[in-house]
Amino acid sequence: MIAVRDNRDRNAFAALFDHFAPRLKGFIIRSGASAHQAEEIVQDVMLTIWRKAAMFDPHRAQVSAWIYQIARNRQIDIARKENRPMPEELKEEPGMEPDASQILALEQEAGQLKQALATLKPEQREIVEKAYLGELTHQEISAQTGLPLGTIKSRIRLGLERLRHELKDLKQ
Amino acid sequence: MSAITHHIPDAMLAAYAAGNLPHAFAVAVASHVSLCAECRVALGAHQAIGGAVLENTGAVAVSSSLKDDILAQLDAPFTPEPVYERNGIFPGPVTEAMKGRAPRWKKLGMGVRQDILSADANGSVRLLYIPPGQAVPDHSHNGLELTLVLQGSFSDETGRFGVGDLEIADEDLEHTPVADPGEACICLAATDARLNFRALVPRLLQPLFRI
Ligand SMILES: [Zn+2]
Numbered sequence: 468m469i470a471v472r473d474n475r476d477r478n479a480f481a482a483l484f485d486h487f488a489p490r491l492k493g494f495i496i497r498s499g500a501s502a503h504q505a506e507e508i509v510q511d512v513m514l515t516i517w518r519k520a521a522m523f524d525p526h527r528a529q530v531s532a533w534i535y536q537i538a539r540n541r542q543i544d545i546a547r548k549e550n551r552p553m554p555e556e557l558k559e560e561p562g563m564e565p566d567a568s569q570i571l572a573l574e575q576e577a578g579q580l581k582q583a584l585a586t587l588k589p590e591q592r593e594i595v596e597k598a599y600l601g602e603l604t605h606q607e608i609s610a611q612t613g614l615p616l617g618t619i620k621s622r623i624r625l626g627l628e629r630l631r632h633e634l635k636d637l638k639q
Numbered sequence: 640m641s642a643i644t645h646h647i648p649d650a651m652l653a654a655y656a657a658g659n660l661p662h663a664f665a666v667a668v669a670s671h672v673s674l675c676a677e678c679r680v681a682l683g684a685h686q687a688i689g690g691a692v693l694e695n696t697g698a699v700a701v702s703s704s705l706k707d708d709i710l711a712q713l714d715a716p717f718t719p720e721p722v723y724e725r726n727g728i729f730p731g732p733v734t735e736a737m738k739g740r741a742p743r744w745k746k747l748g749m750g751v752r753q754d755i756l757s758a759d760a761n762g763s764v765r766l767l768y769i770p771p772g773q774a775v776p777d778h779s780h781n782g783l784e785l786t787l788v789l790q791g792s793f794s795d796e797t798g799r800f801g802v803g804d805l806e807i808a809d810e811d812l813e814h815t816p817v818a819d820p821g822e823a824c825i826c827l828a829a830t831d832a833r834l835n836f837r838a839l840v841p842r843l844l845q846p847l848f849r850i
Contacts, residue, residue, distance in 0.1 A: 477710065484706050489698035496699060506705055513709050518717060528683060531690030536656065538693065543658040550720065551658060552665045554672035554679065555731040573687075580691040596696075599689040601657035609650030 468530045472520040483530075484513055491538055498542065498600045508545065512538045522556060525570040529577035539601060643675050645804040652678065656685040663762035663829035666736050667785040667805065670827060673730035674803040728789045728802075733827055736764055749773055762831040769793065769824045775816035782832035784808050786816075791824035793817060 470479035488509050495505040515537050523533055540551050584592060598608050647655075647668055654660045655668045672678050723735035736756040744752035750770035757764045762782075766789075769775055775786075775793055785807055792801040795816040800806050808814065818824035 477713065480713070481706065481710065484709065487693075488701050488705065490693055490696050492701050493699040494693050494696040497696060502699070505699075506701060509701060510705065510709055510712075514712060514717075517713055518719070529687055529690055531694050532683065532686040533690070535689035535693045536686050539656070539658040539689065547662075549662070550735075552662070552669040552732040552735060554669045554682070555725060556722075557679075577687060577690060577694075580687055581694050584688075584691045584695050595688065596692050598653055599657050599685075599692045601654075601659040603654070603657075604659060605648075605651040605654035608653050609648065611650075 468520070468523060468533075469525065471517065472523050475520075480517060483516070487534055488513060491534075494538065494600070495542065497596075498602070500542075508538075508542060511545065512541050515541055524557075525573065526566060527557070527573075529573050531577055535599075543601075643677070643801075643803040645798070645800055645806060646675065647671055647678050647681075647805060648807070649681070651807075652682055653685045653688075656682060656689055661762050661831040663757070663764045663831060664783075664785055666732050666756075666764050667787050667827060667829040669732035670730045670787055671803065671805045673725070673732060728825060730789075733766075733789070742766055742768075744768055751775075758833070760833055762829065763833070764827065764829050767824075767826045767828055769818040769826070771818050771820045771823060773818050775818065775824075775826075782810065782830060784828060784830045787827040787829075789825045789827060791822040792819045793824050793826070794819055 468479075468483065470476035471483060491509045491512055492502075492505045495508050496502060500508060512534070516534060519537070523530075528536075540553070543551055584595065587595065594603075594611050597603050598611070603611070651660065651664070651668065655665060660668060672682055723731045723739065725731050726734045729737065733756075737754075742754045744754055744766075746752055750773055752768040754766040755763060756766065767775065767786075769791075771791070775795075785805060786800070787805050788800050788802050790802065792799060792804075793816045794800070795806075795814040797806070797812075797814060799819070800816075806816075
């Protein structure tokens with residue numbers, strides 16, 4: 468992803484396609500699209516990834532998390548023909564050195580989350596999948612117990628430390 | 640700026656990440672996240688879980704021509720989406736809802752003003768301007784209302800809400816928010832039900848009769 472962002476590397480983008488396109492297609496079909504529609508959306512999502520690559524910040528998001536959000540946004544924008552309201556982008560400090568340990572920690576955590584999800588009981592996993600495929604309203608989600616909240620919390624702490632650090636840098 | 644103490648509930652943030660919040664609420668949530676480091680990080684956590692769901696989804700083979708089709712389009716010209724920047728007290732998602740224009744205040748009486756940014760059967764988004772010491776107009780809604788403070792503050796039976804704080808009120812909440820002394824209070828109010836204007840009037844007249 469970094470090679471796509473910084474070097475506009477087409478081979479790296481092709482590798483990203485090989486990994487994510489079939490998953491995206493499965494994901495989009497699960498949320499109700501036909502195979503044909505799904506491919507059109509996959510195409511749209513992959514092109515959005517290429518065009519918005521400059522906005523990817525590995526300190527703040529895992530590749531899979533970033534692509535997940537793009538996929539959901541594009542699905543909704545196409546279905547409702549309107550742009551989803553998005554938070555302001557944080558401006559990265561120019562010339563800030565990448566923090567390799569932070570990036571690694573985030574990606575390791577993505578691996579752990581994936582593991583944790585795979586080991587959930589089938590009915591729990593079903594709920595998590597439904598929630599993040601946009602099949603549950605916020606009232607329905609808040610009525611659910613058993614979402615992996617502990618994992619969320621640790622991620623929150625990790626990310627907050629970094630963000631506080633950044634905000635402090637910006638003020639100086 | 641005082642610290643934000645009223646945040647977005649986890650379930651609402653998850654529904655926002657999944658794209659399953661009514662548009663009006665999504666404007667309020669995106670605006671709060673623009674102002675709140677804590678909720679930005681929490682949103683990142685939900686996106687990470689979404690990413691894990693994506694990774695675990697069974698892959699479905701794509702047609703053989705799809706990759707080449709996409710690679711062939713990488714250099715095609717495209718129009719980037721407009722980026723709405725923060726403008727004074729208004730965070731980016733609010734300036735987007737305002738379509739980049741200045742507020743167009745309409746008088747509601749008692750010095751209270753509003754600017755309806757969008758309204759239909761699925762909900763409404765509006766700005767409210769409440770002079771110091773004045774009661775906030777009745778939350779005449781049938782569903783849920785999210786109120787995000789952009790300037791000043793207000794207090795009600797449940798607490799004090801300053802800049803960045805988000806109040807979530809359902810129809811069962813009986814409360815009388817009053818703008819605090821000092822600066823006028825400007826809020827973004829989002830509901831998931833049709834606005835009911837008639838119900839707005841009696842509440843606004845209440846202070847008159849009390850005088
Ligand atoms: Zn918050």
